[in-house]
Amino acid sequence: MTDKQERILSCGLQLFAKNGYNATSTSQIAKAAEVSEGLIFRHFKSKEGLLHAILKEGQQKIDQLYANVINETEPKSVIKNFLQIPFLVPQTEYNFWKLLFALKWELDIDNSVNQKPINIVLTKAFEQLSYKEPDLEAAFLVNYLEGFTSAIVKGDGVPDSNLNAFLQRKYML
Amino acid sequence: MTDKQERILSCGLQLFAKNGYNATSTSQIAKAAEVSEGLIFRHFKSKEGLLHAILKEGQQKIDQLYANVINETEPKSVIKNFLQIPFLVPQTEYNFWKLLFALKWELDIDNSVNQKPINIVLTKAFEQLSYKEPDLEAAFLVNYLEGFTSAIVKGDGVPDSNLNAFLQRKYML
DNA sequence: TATTAATGAGTGAGTAATTACTTATTTTTA
DNA sequence: TAAAAATAAGTAATTACTCACTCATTAATA
Secondary structure, eight states, rough: OHHHHHHHHHHHHHHHHOOOOOOOOOOOOHHHHHOOOHHHHHSSSSSHHHHHHHHHHHHHHHHHHHHHHHHHHHHHHHHHHHHHHHHHHHHHHHHHHHHHHHHHHSSOOOOOOHEEEEEEHHHHHHHHHOSSSSHHHHHHHHHHHHHHHHHHHHEEEEEEEEHHHHHHTTTTH | OHHHHHHHHHHHHHHHHHHHTTOOHHHHHHHHHSOOOOOOOOHHEEESHHHHHHHHHHHHHHHHHHHHTTTSSSSHHHHHHHHHHHHSGGGGGGGHHHHHHHHHHHHHOGGGGGGHHHHHHHHHHHHHHOOOHHHHHHHHHHHHHHHHHHHHHHSSSSSOOOHHHHHHHHHHH
16 A cells, blocks of 8 residues: 555545535546546546445444444443443544435445444344334434434534433433 | 526536536536527526526425525424424425535535524524523534435435424423 | 508527547556 | 556536527506
């Protein structure tokens, strides 16, 4: 991975996140990365190739984030860690999350593959805590977190921890 | 409002919702509406002008949807009606909601203007029901509904009423 | 009432600029 | 010195938008 290659990835992420995939041209990326436009196509074949390279790089970070939930065994900690997810994202990675949310609508790139195992683990946790309808409890929280994450990534400020503290009380975590 | 004018609005909404604003060209819209491309600019001045005309037309439907919550006085009904919102959207209007969600990321057109009064009314409802932290209860549900609505509009199927029934039990509505 | 003037809807053929991408060539590196 | 990295200068296609024009209907005038 050369220096210019990294700059293309970085500037590509930045511009895609800020202005959207379709509204960002390869010439803009080249100019921002101080690189000839042709180099983008030499390294990534196409504009879409560049996008997927960017996504692949970020996927590791997502997996790492979800690992705290999936690898946890104690049911209360599963729920607690799940609700903590948005607070574990460093602000430097907000661009990547912004891009993910946008792509869900702009193209049909859906990242919900990772959400199925989360849902299962979460359901199991509520089950162990003797909740009457564990699957619906899980679905409820998953939808909440989607909305919450969307809001903080959109506003790109530090997430409000009051709501999280409130939920920890509510669910006695 | 002439027939062709209506066709431009309708096809514009359809294509913007399906493929995104930036990925839809005015020539595509003209072809779909069986209209000369120039007519779009005669009536709506610009591509962005067309977009805003489409949004203005749909805004009424949103206001109508939220009215059931804001005009309600009985606190339990406020919460109940709020949670009902996604089920009141006819499938014929899914395109419009899809467009709203996409625009939130693609351009910076935010529709959260309407959400502030909802939040206030919802907080007041929890207050009247003697919840200890009504503002956080409201924020929790607002985030949930954002995630839930996003999911059903994205999957454009009929929303699952199980989750809603579950919440009505949970909050004793 | 007959004629003229004015208006708005609609079209088709343009425009310059930008798009994603290619190719031939040069520079850098191992 | 051979291979890889990088560039400059292209390409055809598409973009949002404009222009000059026709046609039909309505309003004003003689």
